[in-house]
Amino acid sequence: MGFTSRGNPSFFFFFFFFLLCLSTTVSAYIINNNNTSSSSNVNGEEEVETVRRELASGRCNWFRGNWVYDAKYPLYDPYKCPFIDPQFNCKKYGRPDNAYLKFRWQPSSCSLPRFNGLYFLRKMRGKKIMFVGDSLSTNMWQSLACLIHSWVPNARYTLLRQKGLASLTFEDYGVTLMLYRTQFLVDLNVEKVGRVLKLNSIKQGNMWRGMDVLIFNSWHWWTHTEHIQPWDYMEDGNRLYKDMNRLIAFYKGMTTWARWVNTYVDPSKTKVFFNGVSPTHYEGKDWGEPMNSCRSQTQPFYGRRYPGGMPMAWVVLNKVMRRLRKPVHWLDITGLSQLRKDAHPSAFSGNHPGNDCSHWCLPGLPDTWNVLFYSTLFSS
Numbered sequence: 001m002g003f004t005s006r007g008n009p010s011f012f013f014f015f016f017f018f019l020l021c022l023s024t025t026v027s028a029y030i031i032n033n034n035n036t037s038s039s040s041n042v043n044g045e046e047e048v049e050t051v052r053r054e055l056a057s058g059r060c061n062w063f064r065g066n067w068v069y070d071a072k073y074p075l076y077d078p079y080k081c082p083f084i085d086p087q088f089n090c091k092k093y094g095r096p097d098n099a100y101l102k103f104r105w106q107p108s109s110c111s112l113p114r115f116n117g118l119y120f121l122r123k124m125r126g127k128k129i130m131f132v133g134d135s136l137s138t139n140m141w142q143s144l145a146c147l148i149h150s151w152v153p154n155a156r157y158t159l160l161r162q163k164g165l166a167s168l169t170f171e172d173y174g175v176t177l178m179l180y181r182t183q184f185l186v187d188l189n190v191e192k193v194g195r196v197l198k199l200n201s202i203k204q205g206n207m208w209r210g211m212d213v214l215i216f217n218s219w220h221w222w223t224h225t226e227h228i229q230p231w232d233y234m235e236d237g238n239r240l241y242k243d244m245n246r247l248i249a250f251y252k253g254m255t256t257w258a259r260w261v262n263t264y265v266d267p268s269k270t271k272v273f274f275n276g277v278s279p280t281h282y283e284g285k286d287w288g289e290p291m292n293s294c295r296s297q298t299q300p301f302y303g304r305r306y307p308g309g310m311p312m313a314w315v316v317l318n319k320v321m322r323r324l325r326k327p328v329h330w331l332d333i334t335g336l337s338q339l340r341k342d343a344h345p346s347a348f349s350g351n352h353p354g355n356d357c358s359h360w361c362l363p364g365l366p367d368t369w370n371v372l373f374y375s376t377l378f379s380s
Contacts, residue, residue, distance in 0.1 A: 044119025044120075044123075045119070047113035047114060048113055048119075048375075048378045048379055052379045059109050059110065060107070060109055060110035061107065061108070061109055061110075062110070062112060062375065062376075063107070063332045063333070063372075064107060064108050064109070065105060065106050065107040065108045065336070066106055066108070066302075066339075067103040067104070067105060067106070067300045067336075067339060067340070068103065068104055068106045069099075069102050069104075070102060070103065070104035073101060073102045073103065073104055073363075074101040074102070074363035074364075074367070075115060075147055075150065075367050076146045076147060076149070076363055076367075077150070078090075078091045078092065078146075078362060078363055079091070079092070080149075080150070080153065081145070081146035081149055081150070081362075082149070083142050083145040083149065083159070083168065084146065084362045085138070085142060085350070085351075086349065086351045087345065087349050087350060087351050087356075087359060088139060088345065088349070088359060088360065088361060088362040088364075089350060089361075090345050090348040090349070090361035090362075090364075091361075092350065093345075093348045093350045094348050095345075095348035095361065097298045099298050099299065099342070100298060100340075100342045100343050100361065100364065101363055101364070104368075105336055105368045105371070105372075112371055112372070112375050113371075113374070113375055113378075114371075115147050115367075115370065115371050115374050116151070117147055117148040117149070117150060117151025118151050118152065119378075120148060120151075120175075120374060121148065121151075121152065121170060121172075121173040121175050122173070123378060124173070124175045124212070124213075125173050125174055126174040126175070127174075127175060127213065128178060128210070128211050128212050128213075129175070129177050129178065129211065129212065129213040129215070130178040130179070130180055130211045130213070130214055130215070131178065131179045131180070131215045131217070132180045132182060132185065132214060132215065132216050132217070133180075133182065133185070133215075133216055133217030133218055133275075134181065134182070134183045134217065134218065134221055135181075135220065135359060136217050136220055136275070136278045136358075136359070137179060137215070137216075137217045137275070138179060138181070139359055139360055139362070139366045140217070140275060140366045140369050140370060140373075141166070141177060141179045142362060142366075143362055143364075143366035143367050143369070144177060144370045145168050145177055146362065146363070146367075147367060147370055148170065152170065155170055155171070155172050155173075156170075156171040157169060157170050157171060158171060164180065164181045164182075165178070165179065165180055165181070165207075166178065166179040166181075167179075178211070180207055180208065183220070183230060184218060184221060184253055185216065185218045185253060185254070185257045186198055186199055186201060186202050186253045186256050186257065187201040187202060187203055187204055188230065188231060193233060193240065194231075194232030194233060195230065195231045195232045195233070196231065196232070196233050196234075196235050196240070197231040197233070197234045197235065197249075197253075198235045199234060199235060199236045199249060199252040200235070200237060200252070200256055201235075201256070202256050202259075202260045205264065209264060211270055212269070212270060212271070213271050213273070213377065214265075214270060214271070214272045214273065215273040215274075215275060215373065216257070216272070216273065216274045217274070217275045217278070218250075218253070218254070218257075219277045219278070219313045219317075220358065222249065222250045222253075222313075223246055234249055236252060247312055247313065247316055250313060250316055251316045251320065254316065254317060255320060255323075258320050258321075258323060258324050261326050261328060262324065262325045262326050265326050267326055267327050271329070271380075272326070272327070272328045272329065273328070273329045273330075273331055273373060273376070273377075274317070274321070274328055274329070274331065275331045275333060275369060275373075276317065276330060276331055276332045276334045277311055277313045277314045277334045278334070278337055278358075278360075279311060279334060279337050280357050280358045281293060281294035281297070281341040281344060281357045282294070282355075282357045282358075283308075285307075285308075286306070286307060286308030286338075287301045287303075287307055287308065287341055288303075293346075293355060293357055294342070294344040294346050295347060295355050295357075296346070297341045297342040297344075297346075298342050300339045300340050300341065300342055301338070301339045301340075301341055302339075306335065306338045306339060308338065310334060311334065317330075329380065331369060331372050331373060331376065333368075333372065336368070337365060340360075340364075340365050343360050343361055343364045343365040344356055344357045344358070344359065344360060345359055345361050348361070
């Protein structure tokens with residue numbers, strides 16, 4: 001004889017009890033999930049508020065400090081981030097050591113908030129962030145993409161790439177990270193005489209307008225010569241030059257960029273950042289090892305002062321920054337990056353043959369640049 005519920009009071013009692021338990025379980029699940037998201041958001045807000053108070057004290061300098069070993073690093077798994085180019089994916093291309101992944105920047109006089117990708121997406125909902133510069137901008141753009149993705153690994157995204165421009169949108173939040181590739185910030189045009197680097201022209205700046213955040217970078221290509229120099233002439237005013245002192249050319253170009261910022265940026269709508277001069281480590285004499293380069297380096301430089309001193313490009317950039325009339329946040333990453341002689345791809349690069357001591361492994365140093373960007377963006 002089969003079981004039937006008709007006329008059986010026990011059945012209704014147990015059925016009601018089952019529904020009550022199910023309802024409680026579902027409610028608890030929803031509450032716990034909401035608490036998790038809320039907790040992530042609150043922690044992000046609390047940490048940023050702590051940073052604001054430290055900045056208000058006047059004693060905080062994020063760019064002076066030292067590298068400390070942190071077992072919780074890196075901030076993401078390179079094998080789980082879909083945005084890393086072969087050029088920066090050192091683990092994929094055989095780098096055997098892991099210590100370079102484990103260093104966290106610790107300012108001497110204050111603290112940095114932890115990067116919270118969910119907080120970033122919520123605060124920047126519906127906004128456009130554009131990196132403008134050379135391959136070091138690409139390095140930083142991909143780092144930020146990986147940092148965010150590690151917090152929302154299942155979030156929908158759209159990645160579009162075309163010559164000179166790339167765009168990554170996290171669809172659920174409407175946050176778009178864009179990359180505009182330009183080696184010099186000022187214009188490089190092909191004319192009858194050849195390729196002309198126009199130190200006083202920045203027409204491509206029309207592509208940067210309307211962004212909520214702009215992050216600029218330049219210097220890497222200003223030093224190139226001979227077959228890797230991408231221009232035939234420099235134009236200053238109405239005169240063409242076959243060459244000129246590169247620091248003078250850099251100063252003229254960056255002055256043109258500063259003029260563009262002063263003219264076209266509305267600080268109430270757009271926040272502007274400049275990521276400082278990224279150092280190279282081809283010359284071991286810069287840190288007291290004349291026979292070495294970045295190849296086989298596995299530890300940062302631990303001395304109190306970097307023997308090579310600050311590059312002259314940093315001096316030029318400092319001078320330009322002082323003349324800006326509009327607010328620009330200078331991410332002064334040169335000194336802290338000089339200490340990371342261990343953080344380059346060297347021979348472990350997928351499409352950069354030889355010894356790459358210019359770019360940086362991901363995960364790695366550009367993650368710290370983005371933590372500093374994150375800290376400045378939300379505390380200023």
